Amino acid sequence: MKSEYFNALLEAYLEINPSEILSGQVPDDWKALSSFPLEGEPTKITLKHPISSKEKELTETTHILAEGKKNVIKEIVGDFDFSAQNIEEFAKFWNDLPEKLQEFYKDRIENLKKEGKLDASIDSETLAKELVHFPADSLIPDHDWLSRLDLYATIKAAEKTGAKLYFLRFKISPVQGFIGNARTERDLWAGSHMLGYLTYQAISEIWHEYGPQAVIFPHLRGQPFFEFEIGLLEDKDELEIANIPNKVLAIISVWERESLEDLKGRIESKIIRELKGIFNAAWEFYGVNFEKKNIYEKTIEKYFTITIELIPFEEVKPVFGKLLRDYLTTLGQKASVSTYYSELFMILDQLTDFRSREFEKVKQPEGFKCTLCGEHVAIGGDVLGYFELRMKWEDLRKNLNSRGIYDIKSKERLCPLCLAKRFYPRFYALWKAGDVKSAYDEDLARKVKEYFEDKILNVKRFESVSEVAIKRPTRKAVDLCKESKLYVTGNSLKRPITWYDIFMDILEALSSKYGGSFLNPGGTLASSFSEALRKLRTAVSPLFKKLSPNIEVLYKENLRTLDSLAKIYGLNSTDLMEKGINDRVRLDVLEAILELEEFIGEPPKYYAILKMDGDNMGKVISGTKAVKPLRDYSLTENAPDVPRPVTPTVHIAITRSLSKFAVEKVPNLSKAHRAELIYAGGDDVFAIVPTDQAVQLAYELQKEFRKDWEKFDYLQGSTRSMSAGILAVYYKEPLYSAVRKVNELEHLAKESGRNALAIGYLTHSGNYYVITVNWRIFSDDAVYDLLRSFVSETENMKEKISTRFLYEVLYGVDRWPNDPDAIIQLLRYEIMRHSNFRKEEHEERILEKLTEILWIARNVRAKVEEKELNELGISTDVGRVNEAISGVIVDDPEKDKPLDSFEKVISAIKESEEKLWIFEIQEKLRGLVGGDVAKSIAGLVLKKQIKGAVTLIKILREMEVRA
Template sequence: MTTEHDLRLQARLAARLHDPPEKALVLMRTTQGHEGGTVRDLLGDLFPQGLTAAVQQACERADHWASAADRMAFPKRDDDGRYPAWQQVQFADQPVLIHPLTGQAHTLPPLANEIAPAHAQAIGTDHLRQYVIAGDLRRTALALWRFGPELSGDLAELWRLLPADSRVPDHTIHDHLDLTAALASCLAVQSDGGPALLAVSLGPVQDFIAAARSVSDLWAGSHLLSHLSWVAMRVVCESLGPEAILFPRLRGVAAVDLWLLRDQQLKAEWFDQQAWRTTATDANPLFAAALPNRFTAIVPARMAQDIAQRITQAVRQEALTLTRRAFQRLLQAAGMADRPDLYGYQQIERQLQGFPEVHWAAVPWSLAQAQDESGAVIASDSELAAAMQPFFDSQPPGFLTSTTWQHLSGGYKLEQGRFFRPNPGALYPALHELLERVLAAAKATRPFAANSEQGWRCSLTGEAEWITTDAAQLGLPPGQRKDTLWARAAGRFGIRAGEHLSALPMLKRLWPTLYVEDVRAHVQGEQLDRYVVSTHTMALSSAIEQAVQKGIAPPAGLSADPAALPARLAALVRQRNLRDWARVPSWLEAEDDSADNSAEAGERERQQRLRSLKDALGAAPDAYYGLLLMDGDGMGAWLSASSKQTPEVRASFHPQLQARLETRFGVDERFIQYAQSRRAPNPAWHMAISQALNHFALELAPTVIEKNHLGKLIYAGGDDVMAMLATRDLLQAAAQLRAAYSGIKPEEMGAQPLQSGRWEASHNGWARFEGRVLRLMGRNATASAGLVIAHHQAPLGAVLRALRQAEQRAKRMEGKDAWSLAVLKRGGGALYVTAKWGGPLRLLHELRLFLQSDEVSRRAAYHLTEWLHDVPAQAEDLVSSLLAYQMARQARGQAREQAPDLAQRLVKLAFDSEKHPEAAQPLQWLANFMLAAEFLARSSRHQSDASEPSHSTHLKEARP
């Protein structure tokens, strides 16, 4: 007997095979049509008895709805016939790919003579057939979803990007097949009520991540939320398949691959070349916090509430189970017995009540449909408009009043033609618009449950009782907690002496251990582990790298354990066989074990070790490190396609079709208005954004931070990145990261040209990465970053607050697309510099080089900033000439010759209100800019780049 689940699965799989992946290469080039070859052969293999009428109807309707949702429509004349020749575009002869987020067309070399239709069909059939698992439609559907776009050989990159429609080549065939399969599974069972859009959001986010005392806590908070997000998405994937998740895109995400291998039992050899299977260090993609805290899915309308409830139950049960496991591991480490009646279990139940918060909203597609006189299902906006009105106050309901919908709905009939009557797929933008408003309302009305916490509170958050085995211990003040669970476990799992944590901080502290235990068996090679680079190690990393490059041996007698090093430095240490440098950070921080173990003696010992290190290096190492927090600008506007940078409708069309439309309808004012309107936020738009963010976060961000620079990626999920870097690399890494986000050359953002071939921005929105072509957000998408330089002993909580504030300052810039740097000095005080990417960052780099030159006074920046206090604030020309004179006084030789031009550009930038936010105080901004450059120019932060001058000594002060 065929169950409803079986029907959905059959429809989902048949819909995935309704078009072959090679469609663009064979369309109009073979007598059997694109539905012969691969489609005919694979459907015959999987459904030898044929498809039922219900499944066929579901697939056909899903294909039509998906096409209407994804493709910008274009008109035709009444006498054109069904398939007019002027509309036809043969991709093999005129291959063009259009970047959906920029509208830029990229013309490829002709393919007709390179790829014969029969050859393309053979490739497609052979490729997909290897993922057919005889007698198992479920696993076959999963395998085709995961590996269908991944071809090996010369066609691999083109295969991933082949368009679904050669006339509108701004979305891939794989995107179209995903959407069609998702819709078909919701249309196969009549009682399901058709598809619905479901949005789910988990929280809290920022407060949960920010409650951190160490870099490990920071990573654990973000990774744990990403894990819980996957647990939520997994409920949908197990019921309806991973293609049901529209945003974010899940294909190629390591956690999803692990699920396919471990839980869905796909063949292990299919994953053997994936990085998460072969990487035993913490560069393993499984350690990336890759998934955002919210997602959008297509689900059967009848099942939407049930799925949302199962998601809530699943994520809360997962959090509870993990926290209990963490408590049990803590008991084991402390040598204490585990019993069900321990008070800690009661605390965990109470403190995790309602965690995580789960907010959801669902909008049924039935709001967007009606039946015409013949009984056919057509698009209708009457019910949808009524449903939207309460969420738009007095404003008209968004997409429904747009020029695009006025044309597609039949509101306008062109003078010389008409649009096809739309089906409900065309109203996806309005449905998504309503979904966002309903979800926002759900978040605004969330209930709060009060918990009773009476004992001493968590030493990290101060919000809940610390977890204990005995409730009586909660009355003990800090100095009397000698035999608690935490006192016994101190030194394990990163737990510090005196630290007593509540349930969620306890889970975060033990999450690295628990997660590695869960995934270790599925990673090949050496034993998988999670390494934590400390702030102290990061501060020392640039000095250690320079020493290793020069072949300098570390101080003798190092007895400490090796510390985890940034990935690039760890590889260099292994390559040069100077592994003892990894012991230096731990050696510097080691406690004095001599008889005289007073604080004074310990400090004397540390100072002696520091002097020994300074002697080995030839200079004092850096004591500061950098933190970076980058976030895409206006992501809400991008998702709603409401940005002024959204491409016009006509930009979606193949250039040949654009020209023909112009010939036929170019004098029709209504058509011109339609063609020049902004494209709608359809599923292909959302898929393109998600795929671009995946490429950025999962591939380019780790490369920029950990391979191009001395850094450690803390998390990278979507448009959010947090990383720790050596001070000298902070600004360059930020500029490269900003360029990678858009897919443009780093020099445009103020970074130095890339020295490594790991990735290369080749076009607006495109990049090459390890032989692959990545589609990114494009030039119109911008990002802003907060940057902090802090002493390695500064409290992390304070540094994180400064980081968030820096990011907010950057976001407050006109037009955003900015960076803001805070330098938190050990002796007190701070410097703040905020500016745009590009020119200001290049100028800061040039000023740093000037100040670190042997030809410039070591005190030059201080003399110049003191002098600025006496200069009239608004006299730009006077300031420029006087600064040039003063800078020349502080320099000699070639540096003196550079001073006038450098001074002029500095003053021009200081008085340019569009480049920085301190228009009312340009001289104060200029002083901070120069002092920040001086801080970066100090000898402990010099680049070890042979192209830059030597900086071993400095003049006291150069005089004319």
């Protein structure tokens, strides 16, 4: 980095403060970065959410203004100083800037209070925070001053050193394939983490050159990878979740045109060197003794497409400041506005996407493919015959097993890339320990050997999908807890015992010298349960000690034969016998498990995968969507009635909130719901969750995402939304296929009109149930109340509805007439037929359940198909029909209020059914297709929605979702 650039950057950071913003004494260049520069004095100080425009008043500052003490603010914020000798020191300063400012301000405020210059009633902490989050422009307060300061300083430093500014867009691909090719959670995690690690290499190269403020997306302040690199990360476990997205946006200074090519080259070669470093260390560590290693290095080199596109910032600059204002004013009442920035951003984005597809695929040699990805030729696959190849991999595996390494499973043969992925968790452990700075450290392989063979380090323990599955308490365990017969107490909360507790108890006993126990159950059955648990501990200990702890041993189907037991370890029965594990051991384990099952039932075998992301995020960032009129973001009426343009400063403000979501919110909520978080970057989330928690976790995540203000921080705001896919699936379903299915579900949620949740339930026998719903149905108790009303016929039917109802409707509804009135009557009849309510409140309860089902149905996303219309003899444009339908069904976050509510459905059922949504649809269709036909289509839609509601209840019951 040029030293003048660095000095200019430092200077610029001290140039602006809230007092100057308040008095309007800021440089023109600062004003020019407003969304619409306005003149005048503010009467109150507020922030407007950068997307939703929801207001948050800064009360203490406003209070001071009202007292006419504007000058006091100058005294609080003046003279803040710092120095930095190099870019690393600056990075630390920048990372901690908000906290440092807050401390500084708070001290000053306390002093001024003592001196009597400030009202004693002023809350020092709050006022200090308000000043840290002060608006960059008090008349158009749509972003805070620290967000603008980043861009301002970058521009200033470039100007002073005669540099040209460029937008740089970086992208690494492919992503989905690389992550999705996974056999275990370890692979899944390694794939996404490795991508994050590699992308971060580009980021590191950029910030070392231009400062951390130059990276717009992802925002670096508080990013664990960044904090780790500069030595400020307190909790290293935060590194575990890769929250680095695969796209990066930065604003960089260019002094000579040639240096651009140079930068591109450096980024590329750094990433490739890292990748090769990991691969070579893997090769060494595993002791791979195949030939032709150079060819494999080539596969590694060519796998990722690294795209870097640049656009000069100069093309944006003319529309800043007065010009922007004039431009927007002349637009006046005219429709939409797109400024240079949003257009440029879109072009840049599309260019990177386009270029990243342009690259040629590496020509693959002929041969046997990798068993993990099925894409590349396996190591040795191009030169060896099938049996020789299999034998060599088998030898390699046995060799590794004898060293206590189980990274490669029986019958596996890997390509260079998948080998690197398998090894990655070991590299990660060293990196996290701070013992290597990068993967191409020469002695990496040696260190890995040393560390892992002497057990100085352990590989991150990955929870398998079954471990996540068994975190769900069984129904029996829940009942026992309710009856105080058997439970555990943790954090002073009484909760049911899970099979996961049992597993952890065994692990604890294994690692403890004294073989002590971990689980301390309470309740009347506690002592007999503990006895059974002790038996299991003893029975599995040879297995867990000689091989490794494996949860799947707890599933009795894996204990049928010695071979089925061996299979979960990727071994065969001979391997087990060699280790002294025979049928006696197997039967002992089986017996102990059966005894425990007597208490709490079988260990759960289904888990859920959750994948979600923000809706239309690209459009939000480019300003083509979700942006309100300028007026809504301003404090005066002078702003014209045009959409607020998205400028780089607003963009920075938005990406700061995304970083808060990914780094803070997602990990915390995932933990609270016992989920194993694989990835959280930008607006993307990917996690493995116990089935009973998945829906609630997803619901809460999107709720958090849509928060406007949280104290002085903000999230994406109430006008935004997320879509998600949840798949509940059997633990033996191949992971790559489950991942593909959950991707499809997320896509389905988007296709249905966004702001939705698609849930799929894939049974072990291959049945697949799918349903897409509005988030809203999980916002009140209706769905949970209804869930509690169902019992299977073997259970106590008192006050309940039989689950037969679900089957009757699921398989019968298609034959009902296409007439909304008749359908509702039939639904009521079916509830009546299958329920058993007390006579005196019979009518009331039936009505209640009918309402609940209709409420769920109302929130089911449904579309009609052309074929269905044809069958009804209707020939009309199916697109327009569906548009009318979704106009009623789909919840649009940009509208302030949803169309109706549970209460409205209740009153419609009680008073006049015409008020139900389905008649609204019918009414809308009448204009399109005429009365009778409209009724038929509405009937068809209602049937689909009722079927959907019943499917949802069925799925949620299987997932054991409880209120």
